[in-house]
Amino acid sequence: MRNPRLFSSLLLLLLPALGYAQSVASGSDLTQIVITSLVVLFLIIIVMLVANSFLKVEAQSMGVSKTGEGFGIIPSMDQLFAKNLPRGVDKKDVHFLRQGFNLSLQGEPAKRVNPVAGKTYAIKPTNFIGMSPIPKVVPAVGDTVQAGDILFFDKKNPQVKFVAPVSGEVIEINRGEKRSIASIVILADKEISHKKHTTPSLTGDRQAIVDFMLEAGVWPMLRQRPYNVVANPSQAPKSIFVSTFDSAPLAPDLGFVVQGREAAFQKGLDVLNALTPGDVNLGLNGKANSAKAFSQAQGVKKHYFRGQHPAGNVGIHIHHVDPVSAAQVVWTAGVQDVITIGQLFLDGTFDATRYIAVTGAELKNPAYAKTFIGAKVSDLLEDQVKSDAGDIRIISGDVLSGEKVSADDYMNFYDDQLTELEEGDYYELFGWLLPIAPRPSTSGTFPNKLFGDYKFKADTNSHGEKRAFVLTGHYEKVLPMDVLPQELMKAIMANDFERMEGLGIYELVEEDVAICEFTCVSKQPLQSILREGLDVMREQG
């Protein structure tokens, strides 16, 4: 209510009406009560409408507003739903997503780039889903490599090459369980030297382009839906999707990240266009103006998505634009991956530069770091953690779908965000009933909605124990897809292939159900359940 005086006068109007209704009720005639209350309701509505118009007229006559819009007490439909669409965007290009939830946390990155003097970088074969545990490693420990030299490939799939992000000396090949390769570490040179390629023409043979990309090592940047695995080079996708905004908590602003690399981004989109007979679909933010590199991109179809997280997830865009099945695959690529691909076709070098958002409430100055793929976590966090911070958790990625890493570990291949978070291993007296510290929640039992944009200082406490599925309908409230998440999860747990397929398991990957897992009252591990199901489906073929 913008006008408390009007509100209280409405209440005053209502009270005698109630008194009248009561005196009627003693005559025990319910019909009269119903009719009276309806009349009262209509009266209130009429008074509200008239007051609304008066307020607008007043605003106009005082010259505050030309149309009087925004001065009424009743928000118009336009104000509620279509306010500030990005410049020059038609309503019909916008997908309005009602479901979703923005988890707003402290520690957003400032739009500033800290240079990082990284010493070591590593590529982790475990980052690639479906890769065999022991890939063929090409260089030996002690060999020197250039940025773009082949590091390893999967023996099942030898044409896809994984290359060094920086030049330098291979100093470690770490092994994990059962002799699997955990990471290949490179001690970087001061000046990065690049392997030089001669690039094929984009108008030429598609196969030549594919072969070149495979050899140059940018192929792993293309991922395939379903399954989120590295794209299969012997198949053409029906379309390719790139999301230009990340709605995850504390996510990097991709419009900031693309600055200065617009040409490479556009070139990358041109390459993608050469790879698919269908469209290259660009998902743009329907809430704010996008960077020019995105809003004025050429040769792509632009789709605007307006809503809360996960509106920026590419999986949501695919679902609404061009849904997938086992036989109909699409490819996806991240914005910085597109830039790397574009750079390769611009100057023939593998440029693994990454702007990484280093975020979290326990950091002194959360900002962006300019580094390369596979940067060491401790290099990114150097002198950044507050001195009074307690136990912290470091996450490669965002708090919803990222992976817990240690300071000695390296960034995951696809991640452009590092988050750190306070560990929450504390007891809380009657914490389930009378929470003292504010905490993020989708539930109406917390007064969070009254505080609008409040930024929470979250921790890793699970706020309860794992239980069977009890509450229903709360996943649907945060997932803007025509999917029944709980039914799908149950089908996966029951190993019911037909239902998994029918309920759309192909349309989802972990990051899409992450927000459902956040909101889950029964604390179920939805992301790992989904991945189990996806693995089973992938192995079935």
Place this chain on the structure above:
Amino acid sequence: MKKVAEFLESKMPPKDKPILHTAYDAFFTFAFAPKSTTQNGVHVRDGMDLKRLMVHVVIGLQLLYLFGTYNIGHQHFVALGEYTGFFEGLNLKLAYGLIKMIPLFIVANAVGLGIEFWYAAKRGHAVEEGYLVTGALIPLIMPPDLPMWILALSIVFAVIIGKEAFGGTGMNVFNIALLARVFVFFAYPTTISGDQVWVAGFDEIAAGAAPTYGWAEGAFNSLFESLSWPTFNSASSIVDGYTGATPLGLAYEGGWSAVTDVYSSQQMLWGSIPGSVGESNKIFILIGLAFLTITGIASWRIIFSVIAGAAVMGLALNAWGATPFMEVAWYNHFLMGSLLFAAVYMATDPVTASQTSTGKYIYGFLIGAVGLIVRVLNPAYPEGWMLAILFMNAFAPLIDHYVVEANMKRRMKRLKNRSTSLPTLTEAEVQSTAEAATA
């Protein structure tokens, strides 16, 4: 506080004593939210958990508890012809209500939780919170004079057969509280008649004799005397006709006018009439409805569609109008019996209701419609919500099945519409790529 929690946790009995361990763990996690942290998957979890969910339903029931307890005493004294004003003899009515309610509540929770603890220990998992709500609902839907052993037996039946046999909280097919009630209804029908009012305190005594208060007289009277409040007085006698019919029984016999001859609609709205403990005050149920839907605990879809189903069926019966009960205007049905209570607290149990959003509309609507049919057309027992909800509990999986099938069909259709130009490589192209790769 951290030290207290750690000390208490260090005293946790070992796991080889499962019953002690489970019970201790249940009380410990009740007192302290656990310190467990997220491991894989999301790193930040919602502050909401099952305990908080369940306890909010219990909070939503508190006004009904308050009113219901008082009303037990009120009806008792009205039947005696004493303190007939609602606020007269306040202390006596409250004391009498508590004497009736506290044993009901204790037995309901001790028996039910006892079984839960035992099964949790046997299965080696933590005690789940589902019984919190069941244990709070059961005292509200049972007759206040129900013998304790019947209550205990009904809960044993409901919890073991209805819930633990299916695997515990979240797995049951039927609403546990209603299962307990339906057990009493069929096994001990004399204790739970639907057409005669339930007034506490007269079951065991012969007609015309006066009720005695036993220990309550000694326990409370000296206190009440010292405060110069009214005291329990066993010399009173029963007024004639305290065994009246319920509004539904009256409506069955003579339609709405027969009801309003005995009870005014004001009385029925505010609930100062005999009936189940929880159902009578419609205003407080509506407040509970607002609380549960604003906090998002109960599904507004179900509540809305139960009410819609009852309204539509009420209109249809009005149009038919073959008996006096059918002619009772549709909106008056909301004032009688437990329609609103069932819609807000019983039909909305998320485990036994339909689980899909579309299914919830269908499920709720059918409860409303079927319940009103049973209420109006069933000659033996003029109330239908317990039976309608249990009936629809059985059909909820079927409803969900069709909603899920529809979702699957929709997905197939979407794919078909878009697959006109599926661009895959020809066999030869795939072959050449593979050769190139191996070479």
